[in-house]
Amino acid sequence: MTACDVLIIGAGMAGAGLAAALPAELRVTLLEAEDTPGYHATGRSAAFWHETLGGPHVRALTRASYGALDAGGFLTPRKSFEVAEADDLAKLDTLERQFAGTGVRLDRVDRAGLLALVPRAAPVLVGGLVEVDGADIDVAAVHAAALGLARRNGASLVTGARVDRIAREDGRWRVEAGGRVFAADILVDAAGAWADAIARMAGVAPLGIVPKRRTMVQVRVDSADVPADLPLVMDIAGRYYFRPVDAQRLWLCPHDETPVEPHDVAPEEIDVATAIYQFERVTDWRVAAVERKWAGLRSFASDRLPVIGFAADVPGFFWLAGQGGVGIQTAPAASALAAALITRRDPEMPGVDPERYDPARFAVT
Ligand SMILES: Cc1cc2nc3c(=O)[nH]c(=O)nc-3n(C[C@H](O)[C@H](O)[C@H](O)COP(=O)(O)OP(=O)(O)OC[C@H]3O[C@@H](n4cnc5c(N)ncnc54)[C@H](O)[C@@H]3O)c2cc1C
Structure with missing residues (x-):
C-alpha cells in the first residue's frame, strides 16, 4: 500500500496545478486513468485567456492567474x-x-x-x-510545467491508474487504482467530467456537475x-x-x-x-x-462557477472541479486557492472570495 497525505484523482490541468502548488513537505500522489496526462479536456482546449468570459467570480480567478501565466512565458498576446x-x-x-x-x-x-x-x-x-x-495560452507547456514542478517537489504521478474503488477506513481514504492500493488523509477530486462519479464512489453527495x-x-x-x-x-x-x-x-x-x-x-x-x-x-x-x-x-456546476473546497458532508474529501470553459486560464489561481484551503492557510488572494467556489453553496438545507 502506498501512503500519502494528499491523493489527487486526475492529472489534467486541475490535478497537475494543485500538485505543483502544494508544499513539498506533503506526500502527494497524482492518479491518472489514462496513459497520458492531459488526454481529456486539458489537451483539447481552444487555448485562450480572456477576461470577458464568465461573470465576476470567474474573472477574479482569470485575473489572478495572469501574473503566473505571463511570468512562465505561457501567453502570447492576441x-x-x-x-x-x-x-x-x-x-x-x-x-x-x-x-x-x-x-x-x-x-x-x-x-x-x-x-x-x-x-x-x-x-x-x-x-x-x-x-x-487577450492572449493565446501554450496549454501543453503550462500543464507540463505544473507536472514538472510537482515532480521536483516530490509528488509522484501514476498513469494508467483508473480509480475503481474508494473506501473510508479508520478516518483515512483507501483507494484502488490500476491494481495498486493507496491510502491518504485527503482525497482530491480533480477528475474533470468524472467529478460526480468519483464523489459517488467515495460516498460523497454529487453536486450535479x-x-x-x-x-x-x-x-x-x-x-x-x-x-x-x-x-x-x-x-x-x-x-x-x-x-x-x-x-x-x-x-x-x-x-x-x-x-x-x-x-x-x-x-x-x-x-x-x-x-x-x-x-x-x-x-x-x-x-x-x-x-x-x-x-x-x-x-x-449549475452556477457555472468552479467548485473548490472540502465537501460539506464527508471529511477529507476535496472538490477541485467544474472548471467549465476556463480551467486553463484560471488554473494558477484555482490551484493556489485549493492548496491554501487544503493546508488550512489564508489564501491571501486579493479580489478572490473563496466562498464563491465553496461546495457548501450546494448544500441542501
Ligand atoms: C473544446 C474546448 C475548448 C476549451 N477552451 C478553453 C480555453 O480557451 N481556455 C481555458 O481556460 N479553458 C478552455 N477549456 C476548458 C479547459 O480545457 C478545462 O476547464 C480544463 O482542461 C479542465 O481540466 P481538468 O483537469 O479539470 O479536466 P481534465 O483535463 O479532463 O482532467 C481530468 C482527468 O481526470 C482523469 N480521471 C477521471 N476519472 C478518473 C478515475 N476514475 N481515475 C483516475 N483518473 C481519472 C481523466 O482521465 C482526466 O485526465 C476548453 C475545453 C474544451 C473541451
Missing part, C-alpha cells in the same frame, strides 16, 4: 473580439456596460474598425467590441491570407467562434454545449458542419479542407 450583426448590436452595449470600471480594456468598433481586424468579414458583421489584452461536449475543427482555407494577428473572433449571440492557426489555417467552433455522460468524446458531424456553415456565413474565406476535428468535455 485580441479577443466579440462581433455583432445588426440585430445583436444591443448585446455589445450590455457587455460594454457589464465591464465598465472593471479595468478590462475594451474598444468599441464599427464596420470599418471590424474590417481592420477581420479583413475578410462578410457584410453581415457590422460592429464589435475588442478585448485588447454536468459534462458538456464542445467541438473544434481545424480547417485549411482557400487563400493564405489569414492575418497573423487575427483576433479570436466570437459571435456576441453565441453561435460560433474562430481563431487563426497560421496563414491558411483556423480553428472553428460551433459554440456547442451538449450535455453528455462522461466519456472519451468525439465530434458529431452536425457540429462540424455548423462550425463551417457559420464561418463561411460571416467571412468570405472558403473552407478547402477539414484537417482535424475533435471534441472535449467542459464540465459545469
Whole structure:
C-alpha cells in the first residue's frame, strides 16, 4: 500500500496545478486513468485567456492567474473580439456596460474598425467590441510545467491508474487504482467530467456537475491570407467562434454545449458542419479542407462557477472541479486557492472570495 497525505484523482490541468502548488513537505500522489496526462479536456482546449468570459467570480480567478501565466512565458498576446450583426448590436452595449470600471480594456468598433481586424468579414458583421489584452495560452507547456514542478517537489504521478474503488477506513481514504492500493488523509477530486462519479464512489453527495461536449475543427482555407494577428473572433449571440492557426489555417467552433455522460468524446458531424456553415456565413474565406476535428468535455456546476473546497458532508474529501470553459486560464489561481484551503492557510488572494467556489453553496438545507 502506498501512503500519502494528499491523493489527487486526475492529472489534467486541475490535478497537475494543485500538485505543483502544494508544499513539498506533503506526500502527494497524482492518479491518472489514462496513459497520458492531459488526454481529456486539458489537451483539447481552444487555448485562450480572456477576461470577458464568465461573470465576476470567474474573472477574479482569470485575473489572478495572469501574473503566473505571463511570468512562465505561457501567453502570447492576441485580441479577443466579440462581433455583432445588426440585430445583436444591443448585446455589445450590455457587455460594454457589464465591464465598465472593471479595468478590462475594451474598444468599441464599427464596420470599418471590424474590417481592420477581420479583413475578410462578410457584410453581415457590422460592429464589435475588442478585448485588447487577450492572449493565446501554450496549454501543453503550462500543464507540463505544473507536472514538472510537482515532480521536483516530490509528488509522484501514476498513469494508467483508473480509480475503481474508494473506501473510508479508520478516518483515512483507501483507494484502488490500476491494481495498486493507496491510502491518504485527503482525497482530491480533480477528475474533470468524472467529478460526480468519483464523489459517488467515495460516498460523497454529487453536486450535479454536468459534462458538456464542445467541438473544434481545424480547417485549411482557400487563400493564405489569414492575418497573423487575427483576433479570436466570437459571435456576441453565441453561435460560433474562430481563431487563426497560421496563414491558411483556423480553428472553428460551433459554440456547442451538449450535455453528455462522461466519456472519451468525439465530434458529431452536425457540429462540424455548423462550425463551417457559420464561418463561411460571416467571412468570405472558403473552407478547402477539414484537417482535424475533435471534441472535449467542459464540465459545469449549475452556477457555472468552479467548485473548490472540502465537501460539506464527508471529511477529507476535496472538490477541485467544474472548471467549465476556463480551467486553463484560471488554473494558477484555482490551484493556489485549493492548496491554501487544503493546508488550512489564508489564501491571501486579493479580489478572490473563496466562498464563491465553496461546495457548501450546494448544500441542501
Ligand atoms: C473544446 C474546448 C475548448 C476549451 N477552451 C478553453 C480555453 O480557451 N481556455 C481555458 O481556460 N479553458 C478552455 N477549456 C476548458 C479547459 O480545457 C478545462 O476547464 C480544463 O482542461 C479542465 O481540466 P481538468 O483537469 O479539470 O479536466 P481534465 O483535463 O479532463 O482532467 C481530468 C482527468 O481526470 C482523469 N480521471 C477521471 N476519472 C478518473 C478515475 N476514475 N481515475 C483516475 N483518473 C481519472 C481523466 O482521465 C482526466 O485526465 C476548453 C475545453 C474544451 C473541451
